[in-house]
Amino acid sequence: MAALRHLLPLLLLSLLLHVCFCNLMGVDLGLGYIKVAVARPGKGLELVTNEQAKRKTPAAVGFTEEGERLFGDAAVAYAAKAPARAILDGRALIGECVEGEHPPLCARKTLSLADGTVGPFSGEEIIAMLLGMARRQASAFLGGAVVKDVAITVPPWYDDRQRQAVADAARVIGLNCLGIVNANTAAAIKYALDGKAKPTEDAIAAEKAKDKKKRTPKTITQRVMFYDIGAGSASASIAEVTSDVKTGVASSVKMLAHAWEKGVGGRLLDAVVVDRLADAFDTQRGNGATPSRTLPRVMMRLRKEAQRVREVLSANTNTMVSVASLHDDVDLRTTLKRADFESDAESMLNLVGGPAKTALSEAKMKPEDLDAIVPFGGTSRTPRVQDELMKVLNVKALNKSINTDEAAVMGSVFFAASMSSTFRVRKLDFEDVYSRSISAEIEKDSSSGLFSGKGKPVVQKVAIFPDGSAKMPAKKTLSLNRDKDFGLSVYLGIDSLGKSRFPERTLYSKIKVTGVADVLKKLKDQSKAKTLTPRVALTFHVDRSGLVRIGTAESSVDETIIVEREVEIKEEKPDKAKGDKGKASKDTSSSPSAEVKDVTAENDKAETEKKENTDEESDKDASKDNEESKTNSKDTKKKKKTKIEKSSQTIVHRHTLTIEYDSSEGIMGMQMSGADLKAAQKTLKDLEAADLERVERADALNSLEGFILEIGSKVRNADEDDDLYKVSTEAERQKLVEVFNEGEDWMYTDEAKHTANLRKKHFELQKLFEPMQQRAKEFAGRPNAFKKLEEGIAMALEKVVELRDLHVERGSKHVGEFEKFTNFCETAKGWISEGIDAQKNKPLTDDPVVTLKDIMGKGLELRKQIERLVKLEIPPAPKPSPTPAVKEESSEKTDESANLTSSEGSSGEDDTIEKVFSGGDAEAAKADTASSGGIKDEL
Numbered sequence: 001m002a003a004l005r006h007l008l009p010l011l012l013l014s015l016l017l018h019v020c021f022c023n024l025m026g027v028d029l030g031l032g033y034i035k036v037a038v039a040r041p042g043k044g045l046e047l048v049t050n051e052q053a054k055r056k057t058p059a060a061v062g063f064t065e066e067g068e069r070l071f072g073d074a075a076v077a078y079a080a081k082a083p084a085r086a087i088l089d090g091r092a093l094i095g096e097c098v099e100g101e102h103p104p105l106c107a108r109k110t111l112s113l114a115d116g117t118v119g120p121f122s123g124e125e126i127i128a129m130l131l132g133m134a135r136r137q138a139s140a141f142l143g144g145a146v147v148k149d150v151a152i153t154v155p156p157w158y159d160d161r162q163r164q165a166v167a168d169a170a171r172v173i174g175l176n177c178l179g180i181v182n183a184n185t186a187a188a189i190k191y192a193l194d195g196k197a198k199p200t201e202d203a204i205a206a207e208k209a210k211d212k213k214k215r216t217p218k219t220i221t222q223r224v225m226f227y228d229i230g231a232g233s234a235s236a237s238i239a240e241v242t243s244d245v246k247t248g249v250a251s252s253v254k255m256l257a258h259a260w261e262k263g264v265g266g267r268l269l270d271a272v273v274v275d276r277l278a279d280a281f282d283t284q285r286g287n288g289a290t291p292s293r294t295l296p297r298v299m300m301r302l303r304k305e306a307q308r309v310r311e312v313l314s315a316n317t318n319t320m321v322s323v324a325s326l327h328d329d330v331d332l333r334t335t336l337k338r339a340d341f342e343s344d345a346e347s348m349l350n351l352v353g354g355p356a357k358t359a360l361s362e363a364k365m366k367p368e369d370l371d372a373i374v375p376f377g378g379t380s381r382t383p384r385v386q387d388e389l390m391k392v393l394n395v396k397a398l399n400k401s402i403n404t405d406e407a408a409v410m411g412s413v414f415f416a417a418s419m420s421s422t423f424r425v426r427k428l429d430f431e432d433v434y435s436r437s438i439s440a441e442i443e444k445d446s447s448s449g450l451f452s453g454k455g456k457p458v459v460q461k462v463a464i465f466p467d468g469s470a471k472m473p474a475k476k477t478l479s480l481n482r483d484k485d486f487g488l489s490v491y492l493g494i495d496s497l498g499k500s501r502f503p504e505r506t507l508y509s510k511i512k513v514t515g516v517a518d519v520l521k522k523l524k525d526q527s528k529a530k531t532l533t534p535r536v537a538l539t540f541h542v543d544r545s546g547l548v549r550i551g552t553a554e555s556s557v558d559e560t561i562i563v564e565r566e567v568e569i570k571e572e573k574p575d576k577a578k579g580d581k582g583k584a585s586k587d588t589s590s591s592p593s594a595e596v597k598d599v600t601a602e603n604d605k606a607e608t609e610k611k612e613n614t615d616e617e618s619d620k621d622a623s624k625d626n627e628e629s630k631t632n633s634k635d636t637k638k639k640k641k642t643k644i645e646k647s648s649q650t651i652v653h654r655h656t657l658t659i660e661y662d663s664s665e666g667i668m669g670m671q672m673s674g675a676d677l678k679a680a681q682k683t684l685k686d687l688e689a690a691d692l693e694r695v696e697r698a699d700a701l702n703s704l705e706g707f708i709l710e711i712g713s714k715v716r717n718a719d720e721d722d723d724l725y726k727v728s729t730e731a732e733r734q735k736l737v738e739v740f741n742e743g744e745d746w747m748y749t750d751e752a753k754h755t756a757n758l759r760k761k762h763f764e765l766q767k768l769f770e771p772m773q774q775r776a777k778e779f780a781g782r783p784n785a786f787k788k789l790e791e792g793i794a795m796a797l798e799k800v801v802e803l804r805d806l807h808v809e810r811g812s813k814h815v816g817e818f819e820k821f822t823n824f825c826e827t828a829k830g831w832i833s834e835g836i837d838a839q840k841n842k843p844l845t846d847d848p849v850v851t852l853k854d855i856m857g858k859g860l861e862l863r864k865q866i867e868r869l870v871k872l873e874i875p876p877a878p879k880p881s882p883t884p885a886v887k888e889e890s891s892e893k894t895d896e897s898a899n900l901t902s903s904e905g906s907s908g909e910d911d912t913i914e915k916v917f918s919g920g921d922a923e924a925a926k927a928d929t930a931s932s933g934g935i936k937d938e939l
């Protein structure tokens with residue numbers, strides 16, 4: 001029991017550890033940059049820094065000619081050298097179709113690099129690479145912990161096809177996608193989490209004034225515009241953030257509208273700067289020079305420079321630009337004014353206000369309804385962007401209350417944590433808008449349409465989520481009368497705002513629902529029922545990622561049976577009879593059957609069984625009733641009259657039906673599955689394996705190279721003063737130098753391309769060098785080792801004398817042992833001098849006569865001998881006599897033994913031993929001596 005009590009916290013701890021094996025990450029998937037944040041138990045949400053300790057990493061991948069894959073800044077730098085070998089805006093490929101085809105259903109557009117030697121990669125595969133990079137960063141940040149779950153931000157304008165592709169990219173790299181979240185929604189979540197929507201005194205007072213009874217409101221809702229402008233686009237969203245008045249803590253975030261503009265963003269603004277710089281460079285080089293725009297490397301370097309220039313111009317009104325040897329050893333030198341940049345970008349900057357206006361009109365609001373306007377995203381630092389925004393919204397300042405780079409990724413990791421079943425997070429409800437209506441065409445049965453593939457099916461058209469009623473998440477159950485299997489097609493409605501790339505009414509998915517007829521047949525076979533009313537309930541979901549799914553399909557069959565009952569007619573009490581009648585006529589609602597229906601109001605087969613049981617029971621009850629009433633009627637035969645009353649009873653049988661998506665059509669038809677998914681996963685695995693192999697090879701090559709360089713030069717440059725020289729012959733050294741030179745050349749051969757060969761070569765060379773190295777080591781260490789051993793013997797002999805004297809004094813039988821020990825020491829001394837002599841007569845280039853190991857062995861033997869002596873039993877001192885005089889004597893004796901104890905105890909031999917054996921052996925010796933402290937007790 002006690003043991004269990006000790007174990008319990010441990011058990012709990014291990015359970016917790018198990019449960020919390022749940023590090024997860026949020027990834028802000030920008031066109032220009034990727035940001036990563038993680039959540040781990042007990043640590044909250046943390047922003048991840050990359051290997052360069054930066055908080056954002058360019059969303060770039062490069063492939064060197066040597067086949068090395070580069071990410072982030074390294075890829076961007078490489079792009080300036082080899083523009084054809086890098087992907088700087090892979091995200092733009094996501095959900096795109098090959099030329100001539102149109103979304104949603106089309107062949108995926110792919111990208112090949114360096115004249116087709118690298119790739120082709122689909123958008124999913126490129127995003128998978130970037131997510132892999134994000135995972136490595138997160139894992140490194142967490143000290144190597146596994147990261148399996150992710151939530152990913154996307155721009156609010158991502159359509160269903162693009163969202164699905166991002167989710168697929170996560171699957172390709174083996175991540176579990178907990179959700180796709182709109183970047184603006186993520187930023188709103190972060191705003192709420194940070195308590196930025198804390199009700200102000202003014203707001204509370206204003207609410208109070210509105211209330212007739214002047215009560216303090218419980219919560220206050222802020223209306224906030226989140227305006228995101230990054231590398232690729234700008235978007236504005238309006239959110240309602242509700243916070244508690246007392247605590248100031250936000251309880252919900254509800255997105256009301258999103259609007260966007262793809263014609264403005266950092267990349268496009270960079271292009272304006274690139275244009276100016278290219279013109280300047282062309283002017284600078286004069287007529288006849290190759291135009292900059294035809295030189296990919298020049299353009300790539302200008303593009304990189306433009307980004308920097310634009311950032312500088314955000315804070316300064318002009319800047320000097322100089323790029324060394326941009327082309328043909330000519331430097332670019334020019335000045336750029338903010339005003340010039342702004343006038344060049346005029347038409348583009350004029351687009352900034354658009355999304356803000358549209359979002360307001362969609363949310364049916366005016367600028368003055370907004371409590372705050374919160375800009376974020378890298379390009380929001382551009383002054384003219386802020387000016388435009390303030391102009392269009394008619395405000396004097398923006399609320400720069402969240403970190404422009406980090407808000408979305410921090411929101412996304414919170415999103416991930418709240419989606420994860422293993423994480424417990426602060427309660428914050430959030431809801432997003434799904435902009436299109438969703439409808440379905442439901443086939444009557446399986447005789448035509450989706451099942452048979454021929455004939456025009458008879459369909460029933462149903463609006464599942466009429467315009468504006470769909471949310472993320474949303475759920476709706478549709479009840480249908482169906483007695484056969486059937487197919488249905490789910491459609492997205494016309495995109496009235498023209499936001500999507502497929503604004504027409506679009507097929508989302510085709511679905512077969514099977515099992516309806518089977519269930520009905522089984523029930524018919526079993527049941528004695530007169531009527532069976534089959535129905536099918538389909539539950540439609542728009543999940544938090546904005547993906548439309550059928551969650552469950554369920555068949556429910558109402559079985560109606562008629563129950564006959566004998567009822568007594570009581571003439572004296574007409575009231576009650578009336579009441580009974582009333583009940584009966586109400587049919588199912590108040591008869592026992594209604595209860596049955598209640599009990600079975602949930603689903604599952606188990607419940608159907610339960611129903612059947614209830615059914616039987618109620619049958620039994622009914623017959624009992626009948627018997628009772630018969631007995632009653634026997635007793636009161638002449639007094640009472642009865643009649644037969646009929647009532648109906650309904651039992652609901654529920655079964656889960658099978659849903660099968662048709663993977664060849666609609667938006668869902670583009671979902672990666674089967675062979676496609678496997679192939680993409682293999683592509684990514686192979687790339688990662690190649691990366692790993694490259695790292696390992698580089699390590700192996702490095703250490704071989706280091707070995708050859710270091711040892712090679714040592715051997716080559718050894719002179720008379722070096723031990724290495726003394727212990728080796730000229731021929732030996734010559735041979736080794738040759739082998740090392742060969743090794744150096746070998747490193748550039750094809751054979752050396754394999755990690756295993758590199759390791760083998762390293763081992764071979766080491767083996768060759770080893771004898772010489774060993775002799776040098778022996779030579780260097782020998783004199784000191786002999787000296788230490790000699791000192792040890794001398795010290796031991798000196799210290800042991802005291803102990804021997806005690807043994808002699810007490811008449812111990814072990815005195816002879818001390819003689820043996822002295823002999824041992826003498827022999828050892830002889831061994832040492834013989835060894836030294838023999839070694840003198842032996843060439844140093846031969847293997848040594850006495851090795852360090854031999855000397856160490858002798859030292860260990862000495863230690864063992866000493867230990868043995870210390871442990872020898874010493875006879876007790878003579879017994880003290882009761883007389884005071886003797887008492888004195890005895891106290892003396894005690895003193896004596898006390899002195900002995902201290903001399904024997906630890907210090908004496910211990911020191912000796914420590915001097916003989918250095919390092920770990922001394923520690924062991926100490927421990928041994930300490931344990932021999934048992935003698936004290938014996939004394």
Ligand SMILES: *[C@@H]1O[C@H](CO)[C@@H](O)[C@H](O)[C@H]1NC(C)=O
Binds near residue numbers: 373396397
């Ligand atoms: C937003 O900024 C405006 C202008 O500076 C200010 O009046 C308002 O109180 C701010 N809103 C919030 C919620 O901080």
Ligand SMILES: *[C@@H]1O[C@H](CO)[C@@H](O)[C@H](O)[C@H]1NC(C)=O
Binds near residue numbers: 895896899
């Ligand atoms: C024991 O130690 C005391 C004080 O250090 C000393 O006076 C005495 O002579 C010692 N006894 C022996 C037997 O060494």
